[in-house]
Amino acid sequence: MDRRELGAFLRSRRERITPAQVGLPAGPRRRTPGLRREEVAQLAYVSTEHYTRLEQARGPRPSRDVLTGLARALRLSDPEREHLHHLAGLPPGPLPGPSREVRRGVLDLLQRLPMAPAIVLSAAYEVIAWNALATALMEDFSTLSRRDRNLVRRAFLGPHREGRRLYGVSDVEEFAHTSARQLRAASARYPDDPELAGLVTELRAGSQEFARLWASHDVCARPTPCRTFRHPLVGPVSVDCDVLDITDRDQRVVIYTAAPGSPSEEALRLLSVAGPQRVGLTP
Known part of the structure; x- marks a missing residue:
């Protein structure tokens, strides 16, 4: 598991997504680019503390369920999903469902x-x-x-x-x-x-x-x-x-x-x- 690269990758994917893309209100005082950590955690069904530790390269190896939740919350493409799994030291398994991303x-x-x-x-x-x-x-x-x-x-x-x-x-x-x-x-x-x-x-x-x-x-x-x-x-x-x-x-x-x-x-x-x-x- 490459904790530093995993954290950097998660942060980069989080910052590129707007709240509107995932159905969240932007709010008048949003200073964070993209989503907040607690918003990603909510969408991925993990605790904010757990997600924060992953981004800060301090967390344990995430399970496949956690990786699936993060890939869904961050709207990762198929290649990004595979990259996420490899960074976590868990080779990607089959897609959880039919792909909807069109090239x-x-x-x-x-x-x-x-x-x-x-x-x-x-x-x-x-x-x-x-x-x-x-x-x-x-x-x-x-x-x-x-x-x-x-x-x-x-x-x-x-x-x-x-x-x-x-x-x-x-x-x-x-x-x-x-x-x-x-x-x-x-x-x-x-x-x-x-x-x-x-x-x-x-x-x-x-x-x-x-x-x-x-x-x-x-x-x-x-x-x-x-x-x-x-x-x-x-x-x-x-x-x-x-x-x-x-x-x-x-x-x-x-x-x-x-x-x-x-x-x-x-x-x-x-x-x-x-x-x-x-x-x-x-x-």
Whole structure:
């Protein structure tokens, strides 16, 4: 354990985070850059004394639970989380839950696809990034909570506005079955993630269909090469569906493209003008 480097690293990460980023009031008399030590301790579920001793290179080796809490409180990226564990002398174990951090290169890719709706899904089927045309075709994800951006929850539990289950996609049943199988595989990869476990519990209790699929223990999934969205403004939009795996983040980029010269391409062109003109990021 490198106490001095660990303390310096914790302090540098603490000072870069604003109270607003973690939902705390700034207050009128804040002189400390970033968060206060007691605020980090509160967010990480450790005592202020324990955290202070770590920053001052006087503390004992933190446990894995403490390191997990600190990584969450300080909003560390995956490489920063690994670095924290190595400084503490504890090689990092598997991620506690699906990563929601999207690489800048992937976000740039979404922006460079003006005529192709594209989203990024976490291993738990949460939409964690999107481009403007995706919001025009599906929904403005920036207005939704994390809970409501989960596509497997929407597939099994609604809402079903005007009979348009999951944006009116033509293969909603196949999507639901595929997502249930992939969610079971994700649960095996992240057995200690309470959020993922809670999602599964909610789906099993709220959907007999999901409960039946879950009980089958199937984990294989069939690819979906094409899909039709029933849009309330421009009608049916048929697209090819291509999925790019981001293996180091356990994420998927889903890109929808229409055949050149087709009515669906023209529909996407209309939506590109009428839809929101911004790219969404995870909050």
